[in-house]
Amino acid sequence: GAVVSQHPSWVICKSGTSVKIECRSLDFQATTMFWYRQFPKQSLMLMATSNEGSKATYEQGVEKDKFLINHASLTLSTLTVTSAHPEDSSFYICSAELGLTVYNNEQFFGPGTRLTVL
Amino acid sequence: AQKITQTQPGMFVQEKEAVTLDCTYDTSDPSYGLFWYKQPSSGEMIFLIYQGSYDQQNATEGRYSLNFQKARKSANLVISASQLGDSAMYFCAMREGLEEGRRALTFGSGTRLQVQP
Numbered sequence: 760g761a762v763v764s765q766h767p768s769w770v771i772c773k774s775g776t777s778v779k780i781e782c783r784s785l786d787f788q789a790t791t792m793f794w795y796r797q798f799p800k801q802s803l804m805l806m807a808t809s810n811e812g813s814k815a816t817y818e819q820g821v822e823k824d825k826f827l828i829n830h831a832s833l834t835l836s837t838l839t840v841t842s843a844h845p846e847d848s849s850f851y852i853c854s855a856e857l858g859l860t861v862y863n864n865e866q867f868f869g870p871g872t873r874l875t876v877l
Numbered sequence: 878a879q880k881i882t883q884t885q886p887g888m889f890v891q892e893k894e895a896v897t898l899d900c901t902y903d904t905s906d907p908s909y910g911l912f913w914y915k916q917p918s919s920g921e922m923i924f925l926i927y928q929g930s931y932d933q934q935n936a937t938e939g940r941y942s943l944n945f946q947k948a949r950k951s952a953n954l955v956i957s958a959s960q961l962g963d964s965a966m967y968f969c970a971m972r973e974g975l976e977e978g979r980r981a982l983t984f985g986s987g988t989r990l991q992v993q994p
Binding site for chain 2: 791793797801802803804805808850852854856866867868870871873
């Protein structure tokens with residue numbers, strides 16, 4: 760099956776610093792990637808939809824200036840958490856869509872990035 | 878209103894027994910897909926099974942089957958012959974619509990399954 764990687768797998772940073780998380784589709788081109796956030800013992804919540812070559816679409820309540828998304832190529836999307844604070848500590852997971860049809864399971868998840876802000 | 882509802886926060890099952898994890902959904906869109914994912918403690922999301930809204934038969938994948946009752950808007954996951962390695966968090970998810978940008982998944986709150994020897 761298609762493989763999606765994320766880097767780093769975990770990161771610890773000081774409050775106020777910025778952290779960049781990469782999401783790559785390794786063996787396919789992904790026009791659309793999705794970023795989710797999962798707080799401890801909670802479900803995954805969609806943060807934003809990242810489209811190659813255009814601006815990301817953010818979900819209500821997600822600050823676009825704080826969570827910068829760049830989808831510069833068909834295989835790479837990056838999420839930058841700017842001026843991170845302890846409340847941004849979470850598990851960030853990306854997923855990539857393989858095809859254009861809806862009637863199948865063509866969405867693949869990365870292994871996730873655990874962010875801890877001290 | 879919740880789009881995906883999983884009413885069982887936790888479930889126990891004996892090894893080799895079958896277990897059903899409940900999932901109900903809410904959508905007015907005639908075109909949608911239902912997914913089940915397994916999330917072990919490592920955090921990765923492991924795809925288990927998929928059911929499309931127009932699929933006539935219930936989906937099956939090895940020991941996993943999906944009991945799809947469209948009129949009741951339920952999509953329960955059945956795991957047969959449970960194994961210790963099945964212990965994990967299980968999420969039901971839905972994807973609605975055909976339009977661009979609506980292919981993200983909406984997840985339920987999850988069910989933690991513990992398989993006992």
